[in-house]
Amino acid sequence: MSRGWAKRQMIEDLPDPAMMSLEQMKAEVAALARADEISARRWLCDRPDCDGLPHQGWLHRHARSSQRPPTWLWTVWLLLTGRGWGKSRTAAEEVREWARAPGLQLAVIAKNATLVRDICFESPKSGLLSVFPPEEVAKYNSSLGATVLELTNGTVIRGFGAEAPDNLRGWAFDKAWLDEYAAWSRHTAQEVYDMLWFCLREAEAPQVVISTTPKPLPHVKKLVERGQAQEQRYREGGPPPRVVLTRGHMRENDANLSPAAREELEEEYAGTRLGRQELSGELLEDVEGALWKGWMLEVEGFRPRREHLPDLQRVVVSVDPATKSHENADMTAFTVAGRGWPVETMFGDDRPRGYLLHCEQDRYTPTQAMKRAAALYHEHQADCVVIEANNGGDYLPALLEQVDPTVNWRIVHATRGKRARAAPTAQLYEQARIAHVGPPRVFAELEAQMTTFVGLGETEDSPDQLDSAVWALWDLFLDPTMPPPRAGDDQRLRGRR
Template identity: 55%
Template sequence: MITTATLTRARLLLQAVKADNARWYCDKPGCDGLPHEGFPHHHARASQHPPTGAWTEWLLMTGRGWGKTRTAAELVRDWAKNPGTQIAVVAKKESLVRSICFEHKTSGLLHVIPKSDQARFNASGGSGRFFLQLKNGSTIYGFGAEVPDNLRGFAFDKAWFDEFAAWNKQTAQEVYDMMWYDLRESPSPQMVISTTPKPLKHVRDLVSKPGVVITRGHTKDNLPNLSAIALEKLERDYGKTRLGRQELAGELIESIEGALWDVTMFQDPVFRPDTMPPLEDIVVGVDPAVRSSEGADMTAFTVAARAEDAPGMFPDHLNHGYILEAIQGHYTPRDAMAKAGELARKYGASRVVLEANNGGEYLPTVLQMVAPGVPWKIVHAQQDKRGRAMPVATLYEQGRIHHYGGAEKFEDLESQMVTYTGAAGEKSPDLLDSMVWALTELFLSPVGHGDVIDQRIHAR
C-alpha cells in the first residue's frame, strides 16, 4: 500500500534529482560543459563562470548562440539565492524581457530557477509590475530600455542588461546611468551585460571603461548545443565577412582612421528600410575593369535610385537615395556590358553610367551591341577616388542614402566603404567606385545622356 509518507519521500527524491540535474557550475578546470562524472548533463563551460575576486561589471561580448542568456540567467539565479535580493533585468523592450530573459524555454529565468523556489510570477507588464518573486523574498524585476525614467524610484542590489548593443542608441547610456543610481544602496553592486557587439558609442564606452571584466567568445564555442548544419552554413556564408566577425566571432568592429564612412552609419534602423517611397530616377553605375583575367580588378555595378521629392515625405525635406543592388565580378567587356544592360532593364534604369578612364570609351559601343536601346552616359574621372567620394560620403552623413535590403546583401560594398582610406598602394575599391558614380549622377551632376565629361572628377 502506497502511503502519504511514501509519496512524500518520492516527491522529495524527485526534487533532489531535478536539483542535481539543474546544477550549472562545476569545479573541473577548463571544463567544456559536456557531461562528465558528477555532472551527467550539459552545464557551464569554464568561460561561463563569473569572474573571480571583487568585480562590479561583467561584459559578455560574444557571438550569437554562445550562451550569453543562459550564463546571465544562471548568475541571476545565483544572486537570488541570497534572501531578499532585489534584481533588475533590462532588455531592449519589455516584450523581449519577458520572452527571452524570463520565458525562454532553455535559458530564461523561469526555466533555470527551480519551480520549487518560485513563489509568484506577475507578467501583467508596466513599470515595476513585471516581476518574479521567490519564496526566500528575493524579487527579479523586468524592464524595457525604451524609457529611462521607468527605472526611477527603485533600489536594486544587482542588474542584468541583455543585448545592450541592440538598445536604442539615444537612450542606452541614460538607462545605464539610471541603473547605477538604483544600485546606490547595494552593499555589493554588480551588473552583468550580455550582448553581441555593435560599434556604437555606448558599447565602445563600456568596453574601454576601467574595471569592466570582459568575456569574449565565438558562436562555435557552444557547438554541442547548436545545429551543426546551421552553424556550418553561417560560417560558410558569413565567416570571413565583417558581419560574421561581429555576429559569430563577437568582435567589436572598430572604425578605421581615415575612412570616409563609419560603421555607426549602418546601425540606424532607418538606414535599411523595409519599404521605399516612389522613385523618380534610377541609374546603374559601372566601374569597369581594364582587364578581365583572373587577379585583375573586378568590374563593379551599383543600382541606385532617387526618391520623389514629395511634401512631408522626409523630415529634412530633401531628396533621399536608395542603393538597390551592388555586385562585382570578373567579366569580359562584352559580358560586363550585358550585365549592365540586364540590371538596367531589371530595375527600369534611365541610363547606365560608365567610367571611361583607362581606354573605356569603347564600352558604349559594346553596350549597344549586347543591350540595344539601353541609354548610357560616359563620365571621366578628374579627381582621385577619395576626392570624388567625399561629397557622396556627406550624403550618407546627412542620412539621405539608404540601403534597401539586409546587411548581407551589401556586405562587400559596406566593407569597402568603411575600410577605404585612399592611402598609397591601397587596392582599388571597385564597388565603392561604382556606387560613387551612381550617386554622383543622381545627386551631384546635371541629368543627361550621351558622351558627357564631368569636369569635377579626375583619373583613378
C-alpha cells in the same frame, strides 16, 4: 568509492515498495523526481576547463568554464560574444545566483519592454523563469511595461525597457542585467547606462552583467576600452580589472545548437563583416580616417527585406570599369541602387532613402562588362546605366548600344579625387538614409572597402565596388547638374541618353 558501489548503496537505501502505502509510494516517487529536477538545475561545476557536457556527478549539460563569473570582486562583467554562445543563459544564471540573498532589488534592462518580458523573463531555455525553481517564485507579473518577478525570499527582479533614461529615475537597485546592450538606441544607450549607475549608488556590492553581441557603437566601445585598459594594468601587476571582458565564438556552444542551422549560418555569413560580428563575437574597430564608420552599417533598418521596400522612383545600374582585362587588372564593379520614400518616417524625416539592391565585381572584357550591365538593367527594371568613363572609357556607351540598344545610359567623369567624391555619400550613411537589401554576403566586399577606405591616393588600392556604389548614389542623390525631384516623382532621365 566507485561510482557503481555508490549507486548500489543508494538503491539499497531506498524504502521497500512492498512495505509502502500508495500515498507513501507517490510521495517517494515525487521526492525522487524533485531531486532529479534540483540536480538538473545546477549550473556551475568545479571541473577546470569544463566543456559543459555531462560528466561524473553532473549528468546534465551545464556551464562551460568560459561561462563562469570572475572569481574576484568585479563591477561589470561584459559578455561580448557571438550569437548562440549562451550569453543570455549565463546572465540569467548569474541573476539567480545573486537572488539567493534575500531582500535584494535587481533590475533587468533590454532594448524595450516587450523584449525584457519575452527574452529575459519568459524565454523557455534562457529566461529567468526557466532557471528559477517554481517553489522559489512567489509572484510573477508579466503585463507589458511592468514585468516583475517576486521571490519567496523577498528579492524582487524588475524589467525595464531602455527606450528612455527616465524609465529608471527614482529606483534603487543592488545589481542589474543588461541584455543586448549593443542593440539599444545609440542616441540614449549611454544615458540609460549612466542612470542605472545612479540607481546602484546605495548598493553594498553593485554589479552589472551585460550580455550582448558586439557592435562598434560608442557606448559599447567605451566599456570595452575601460576593460582593456584595466586588463593591461592587471598584467603589469595592478589590481584585477573591475570591468571584465569575456569573448567567445558561436562554435563554443556547438553541443546545444542545431547542426543544420549552424551550417546555414556559417555558409551565409562566415567571412563577412556581419559574420565576424554575429558569429565570432568580434568588435570590429574603425580604421582611423576611414569615411565609413562601423556603426553606420549597424543602424536599425539597415538590412531590410526586399518585400519591405517602398516603391522606388528610380533605379540605376552603375559601372566602374577596368581599363584593362588581363588577370592582374582591376575589377569591373557593378552596383544596382534605387531611391524611394519610406513608408514610415522617424522624427518627421521625410527625405528620400537609398537602397543598394545588388553589388558585384569580376574581371571582364569591355564587351562582357557591357553585356553584364545590360543584364542587370533588365533584371532590376532600371531606368539608367551610369558609366564612369575616365581613363579612356568613353567608348563604352557606344559599345553598350551595340550590345543592347534598348538600354538607357549616362556617362560620368570624375573631376575630383576619390575621397572628395566619396565623402558626401558617406554622409548619407551617417544620416541613416542608405540601406543594403539582400544577403550580407552580397555586400561583404563593398562593406569591407567602405570601412577601410581612407583615400590616400596612390598608396591605397582602388576600391572598385566602392567607386561603383558612390557613382550610383551620386546619381540618385548628389549630382548638382541634375534637377531635384518634384513631388516624389523623379523625371530626370526620361528620354535622356
